[in-house]
Amino acid sequence: MSKETKPVENEEGLGKHLQLPMQRRTFFRYASASAAAATILLTTACDDDDDDDMTPPPVGAVNLGSGDVGVLNYAYALEQLEAAFYTMVVAEAGNALTSDEMNVMMDLKAHEVAHRELFKAALGSNAIPALEVDFSSVNFNDKSSILQTAKTFENLGVAAYNGAGKLLTDTGVGLDYLLLAGKIVSVEARHAAAIDDLIAGNGRFGEEFIDEDGLDRAMMPSAVLAAAAPFITTEIDFSNLPQ
């Protein structure tokens, strides 16, 4: 996503979302979760319907859609990115990695392809098209470059699913999508830990992402997609995603 075409509103939204975990924690601690929920409802409701100042999405962008479909397409986009990355690693990094490292990469490729194809099949005609990716910043002959990129993607995946869980509604069929996201996020967390273990050894597991309450990160879509943008050529319009 290029800076020139990104709507100004999203820039503000990004800053806002980055502060959200702190705000949420404060509410959670000092008021109560119900008060926080009520405040969000009130803020939304008090906001008079001034939708005219919306900046139009960039032309030719892939629109993720709205509601649960939008959230699932968001997950599908991230899985496409991960699957494409490990497919390239397995194809090109044979000389850079030990056999143990390559075995992990082959598993990760298989898992991410399984995730990607599941979303594609589950979304059916609502699925976004295949995204164009850009891994020119990665040196596939260099172990460190590969593992650091994998670390970025896996930890971003964990934070993305953790943040998106609450956006899923699926009231019709019993929150199956939330369960599905839950089934995947713990596997992404297992990946993140294994990659950290490969990078740092001695059982490192990405402690730097865990806060003083023992909580992993949760990021909202705008922040996640901004972090993933350098690796995705296709413009993504996420403006209809639930907030």
Add this chain to the structure above:
Amino acid sequence: MNIFKIIKDIEKVDPEVYDRLASRRAAMSGFGSFGKKVALAAVPLAMGSMFKKAYGQSTNSIVDILNYALTLEYLEYNFYEQALAATALNLGDNREFFMEVRDNELAHVNFLKSAITSLGGTPIDAPTFDFSAGGAFPTWNSDAQVFLTLSQAFEDTGVRAYKGQAANLAGNPAILTAALQIHSVEARHAAIVRRIRGLKGWITGGPEGEMVPAPAEPVYQGEDQTVQAGVNVPQVSNVAPEQVTEAFDEPLSMAIVNDIAELFIVK
């Protein structure tokens, strides 16, 4: 803040809002008396409890789930705390990892306690634990392999237990998110313990190949699913079925998790 406008706005999204609030008249008169009784600043709180009744679970059921999670976190924290204090247990290079894990579990204990209190509930007290499970694992704190086996079982159970409750927390987005944030930390722990034991960081198939004793097999029951969201994943992805089972962690019911935990709780 105009409460009537808020209700009207909600009506646009959810035409049944009044049914959920009992009836329009009751809802409005309810608000009237609220307005007289409580200061304006407290109105969001009162609305919160009303909407929670209309849309979410009762606070009680969420507190129950958090206390269930707290039991597991107590178990994990005490397991690592006692093991690290046991002089006979040699964890070698992995000692620092388990100290980090213990600190995470203690943070989870404290976090859940404060969450329960903030919802007006009472955190349960820590049970008394017996990690030998009545003599089934007598060397749990002297034989590193036994310790590692139990650690893996506890961490993988933790992952499955939180996953099993996600939908029940969906009525409370802040709690749901926090539970997800703990859930992925348990998965990180599980992956490392598994790798220390020479296994993959992810679960392949069911209990077979997990190198756990028979009583721990329920921890992996049902992990061998290859159909997700009604989709036969090996078929659509051309990924081998065993790798598909690795790609998805399955939930575990509260009943089975409690059965597992009770093996280690002194009655």
